[in-house]
Amino acid sequence: MKAQIGVVGLAVMGQNLALNIARNGYSVAVYNRTAERTKKFVEERVKAEKILPSYDLQHFVQSIERPRKIILMVKAGTPVDEMIEELLPFLERGDLLIDAGNSHYADTNRRLDKLSEHGILYLGTGVSGGEYGALHGPSIMPGGTLQAYKLVEDVFLKIAAKTEDGPCCTYVGNRSAGHFVxxxxxxxxxxxxxxxxxxxxxxxxxxxxxxxxxxxxxxxxxxxxxxxxxxxxxxxxxxxxxxxxxxxxxxxxxxxxxxxxxxxxxxxxxxxxxxxxxxxxxxxxxxxxxxxxxxxxxxxxxxxxxxxxxxxxxxxxxxxxxxxxxxxxxxxxxxxxxxxxxxxxxxxxxxxxxxxxxxxxxxxxxxxxxxxxxxxxxxxxxxxxxxxxxxxxxxxxxxxxxxxxxxxxxxxxxxxxxxxxxxxxxxxxTEENLPANLIQAQRDFFGAHTFERIDKEGTFHVEWQELE
Ligand SMILES: NC(=O)c1ccc[n+]([C@@H]2O[C@H](COP(=O)([O-])OP(=O)(O)OC[C@H]3O[C@@H](n4cnc5c(N)ncnc54)[C@H](OP(=O)(O)O)[C@@H]3O)[C@@H](O)[C@H]2O)c1
Structure with missing residues (x-):
């Protein structure tokens, strides 16, 4: 049997998110760079949940049903790029990578563009709530294409925190909108x-x-x-x-x-x-x-x-x-x-x-x-x-x-x-009249940066001092 979704990165956030997803009825494949952490997680925290550990990245990817949905919960920064590089040879067109860490939005745009060249979908997803939230219901802020979001919408809506106004997850917007928010x-x-x-x-x-x-x-x-x-x-x-x-x-x-x-x-x-x-x-x-x-x-x-x-x-x-x-x-x-x-x-x-x-x-x-x-x-x-x-x-x-x-x-x-x-x-x-007029005058005085006037249109400069 193949897993419905995968989680890479089993520090506090990844472990809790995987348990949350599994508790909501999904089978979850899990992988962590350091095998020891995966073993410890399975031994100490996994009970009746449908969690399938992998100790080999190719095996992990192949144990997920297509189109694959893989959540990256690794340290923000270069580790995300390194994981993407390692995963890429095993992914197929139409698969979806979800970066759920605190990545910089500019990095998310870059990764999104790179992966789209390979036909891989990408969701830059903000997750808030700390380790407790990840386990019991976080606030989830996914950004990317709506098509990519739709692939995981059911999972996200189920695992998110709930209020009287519905699950705390929505499609935030295009490209890196989720990580920006x-x-x-x-x-x-x-x-x-x-x-x-x-x-x-x-x-x-x-x-x-x-x-x-x-x-x-x-x-x-x-x-x-x-x-x-x-x-x-x-x-x-x-x-x-x-x-x-x-x-x-x-x-x-x-x-x-x-x-x-x-x-x-x-x-x-x-x-x-x-x-x-x-x-x-x-x-x-x-x-x-x-x-x-x-x-x-x-x-x-x-x-x-x-x-x-x-x-x-x-x-x-x-x-x-x-x-x-x-x-x-x-x-x-x-x-x-x-x-x-x-x-x-x-x-x-x-x-x-x-x-x-x-x-x-x-x-x-x-x-x-x-x-x-x-x-x-x-x-x-x-x-x-x-x-x-x-x-x-x-x-x-x-x-x-x-x-x-x-x-x-x-x-x-x-x-x-x-x-x-x-x-x-x-x-x-709430101040209609700020002293920025003086700043403009000072700028024009030493740098000829010009100023606007309140009594006529245009841009002005005056010689404030003798240069010679
Ligand atoms: N902690 C929070 O409350 C919180 C809340 C919201 C969002 N976040 C974000 O969620 C993400 C995960 O946070 P976290 O606190 O659970 O863990 P973390 O301490 O940020 O990262 C540790 C995880 O990243 C993996 N990792 C580090 N470098 C790697 C590399 N080069 N290649 C592959 N894997 C690598 C580690 O694997 P190894 O075991 O092999 O070292 C481990 O699974 C981060 O982006 C964080 O900013 C955290």
């Missing part, structure tokens, strides 16, 4: 994680709350408008006690945050496309700065003691509103980027569908997504959510709290890069 998803994830951390920092340093108390607040918030996966894991993290020391584990973790690249790619892409995503970009820099631990230790000594600020627990309601403000603006910046990319790269992405499939399974699932969908439904032509009166009223209602929190943080010399960037983003976009 997953990249921006991660960019938004960086910003929300940073915003939560900034609020946590203020709670512990200004409100002098301990981890248990902070956990209680996040748990309460998770029952309200802020209900989301990232707020939920935050209160769970606050509760975890280290067995060795009996202290909250979070207090023992070094303040250096790692990154794998998707946040950086989002920021780079936003700069390339000329779309403002300051909160997503600054969240990447916040992780970068966290890495300079030794330098921060030295500089904190030179800077000296920071101002002691007194604030009472009534600030908590302002913190809740500030977090909502930051989460909303992080999503809206990311959506604007997706919508510009959709036009620039002919992705043809339906933003409402993207928001729908982010409602379950994925790391940025949040109650707020329903509100975002409502705004988008009311104004489907707006690429920028802020153009909606409903959105603006939501933000303006939060603003007094956000400004209060920002001023407390500033007085205490506490960094709040994402929250601050959100304030400036809102103030900049």
């Amino acid at each position: 997953k990249m921006v998803h991660n960019g938004i994830e960086y910003a929300i994680m940073q915003a939560i951390s900034e609020i946590y920092d203020l709670m512990r340093k200004v409100l002098k709350m301990n981890s248990e108390e902070i956990g209680q607040v996040f748990e309460r918030w998770n029952n309200g408008e802020l209900s989301s996966f990232l707020v939920e894991i935050t209160y769970k993290i606050m509760r975890r006690i280290d067995e060795e020391t009996n202290k909250p584990l979070v207090e023992l973790i070094l303040d250096k945050a790692e990154q794998k690249g998707t946040g950086k790619w989002t920021a780079q892409t936003a700069l390339d496309l000329g779309v403002p995503t300051p909160s997503l970009s600054t969240a990447v820099f916040a992780r970068t700065i966290s890495h300079f631990k030794e330098q921060r230790e030295q500089l904190s000594k030179i800077f000296g003691e920071k101002h002691k600020v007194n604030a009472d627990k009534s600030l908590l309601q302002d913190l809740e509103k500030s977090l909502l403000f930051a989460v909303f603006l992080s999503f809206s910046q990311g959506l604007w980027l997706i919508s510009e990319a959709s036009v620039a790269y002919n992705y043809n992405i339906d933003l409402l569908e993207v928001l729908r499939i982010w409602k379950g399974g994925c790391i940025i699932r949040a109650k707020l997504l329903d509100f975002l969908r409502r705004i988008l439904k009311e104004n489907p032509q707006n690429v920028n959510l802020l153009a909606s009166e409903t959105a603006m009223n939501f933000l303006k209602e939060k603003l007094p709290s956000v400004l209060k929190v920002s001023s407390v943080a500033r007085e205490a010399s506490l960094p709040m890069p994402v929250l601050s960037s959100c304030i400036d983003y809102l103030f900049s976009l």
